[in-house]
Amino acid sequence: xxxxxxxxxxxxxxxxHLYPVLARLRTDGIEIxxxxxxxxxxxxxxxxxxxxxxxxxxxxxxxSKYAPSQAAWLRPLDGLVDRATVDALAPKAVELCTFxxxxxxxxxxxxxxxxxxxxxxxxxxxxxxxxLVASGTRFGFPGRESGLFGTFFELVVAHGGRLFDDDxxxxxxxxxxVHAAETLLxxxxxxxxxxxxxxxxxxxxxxxxxxxxxxxxxxxGWGAIAASPLPLAPFAYPTGPARRVSYAGCHAWAIPATxxxxxxxxxxxxxxxxxxxxxxxxxGGNMCAHTGALAEVTPVDDRDAARLSITRHTIDEAMIxxxxxxxxxxxxxxxxxxxxxxxxxxxxxxxxxxxxxxxxDRALAAG
Numbered sequence: 001x002x003x004x005x006x007x008x009x010x011x012x013x014x015x016x017h018l019y020p021v022l023a024r025l026r027t028d029g030i031e032i033x034x035x036x037x038x039x040x041x042x043x044x045x046x047x048x049x050x051x052x053x054x055x056x057x058x059x060x061x062x063x064s065k066y067a068p069s070q071a072a073w074l075r076p077l078d079g080l081v082d083r084a085t086v087d088a089l090a091p092k093a094v095e096l097c098t099f100x101x102x103x104x105x106x107x108x109x110x111x112x113x114x115x116x117x118x119x120x121x122x123x124x125x126x127x128x129x130x131x132l133v134a135s136g137t138r139f140g141f142p143g144r145e146s147g148l149f150g151t152f153f154e155l156v157v158a159h160g161g162r163l164f165d166d167d168x169x170x171x172x173x174x175x176x177x178v179h180a181a182e183t184l185l186x187x188x189x190x191x192x193x194x195x196x197x198x199x200x201x202x203x204x205x206x207x208x209x210x211x212x213x214x215x216x217x218x219x220x221g222w223g224a225i226a227a228s229p230l231p232l233a234p235f236a237y238p239t240g241p242a243r244r245v246s247y248a249g250c251h252a253w254a255i256p257a258t259x260x261x262x263x264x265x266x267x268x269x270x271x272x273x274x275x276x277x278x279x280x281x282x283x284g285g286n287m288c289a290h291t292g293a294l295a296e297v298t299p300v301d302d303r304d305a306a307r308l309s310i311t312r313h314t315i316d317e318a319m320i321x322x323x324x325x326x327x328x329x330x331x332x333x334x335x336x337x338x339x340x341x342x343x344x345x346x347x348x349x350x351x352x353x354x355x356x357x358x359x360x361d362r363a364l365a366a367g
Contacts (some may be wrong), residue, residue, distance in 0.1 A: 007061075081266070110248070144340050149335045163322075
């Protein structure tokens, strides 16, 4: 008998190369129906609408920072996934997918950012945020959605600040945060005018089209960078006076509570977390969570070796993540929206930061 899994998948050139592996499930009588296939912000909104209505989804692409907001809709995976499968994954990645003593998702890959720069246009690639601002480099960054808030997060922490205290309460309104917003405003005029419309894919496209001379990219961007004729070289992400950091997290897999085919969903999950699928993911540049598959990655040249070394060091030393907040999507949406308005010329850095603090306080108080 054939069963069909209703799935929701994150879309994009960094992710789509994995999905043909799902066809292997047909030998076990499992077909895949892709209900949602969209960039992560769109995916999250669509999944929330479906699961709030109690509609069936059997397998879900999620993220360690969003899973806490989805936890009420997800089946805990503790005891469901083979111990050997979990033990093969990077402990740090599994930890990022564990909240409140349960594991509602398991990691597909670990994301951190690496700086890529045009060596034919930049004689000295800035190593600090201050140098980057002073250089006037055409630096591309996301002008909306999670990427804009993530860049702000990096700037705050790199300069010694915090967005949340030890009790996960917002502490956004600070001089350091105002400086971070000012930095974004200083960098934006050197980039193309349409930067406020950019999400991650548009930043990558601008780098590969030569519209900017430097930009951060996730590891999965390596395939397109490697194929580009442009002289792009990898560098560590800029540091601040406090430390060098990269906004980070894990793309992950989860089984919703509305799953109607749990055995088939578990079979798919074991396939996606296994060595072969994870090795395929790593072949596109992603830092897969499977430690054995990642260890087998062989650099194709010196540039690839450099980007792998920088990426691994960043994972080991510079990852920063948000606290696990059930209402994080509301906080993120309000904060990036305030920063987006600032990039459009509305308000001041201080007013944007104050608006973010107010919105975060209100969202978390309601939760």
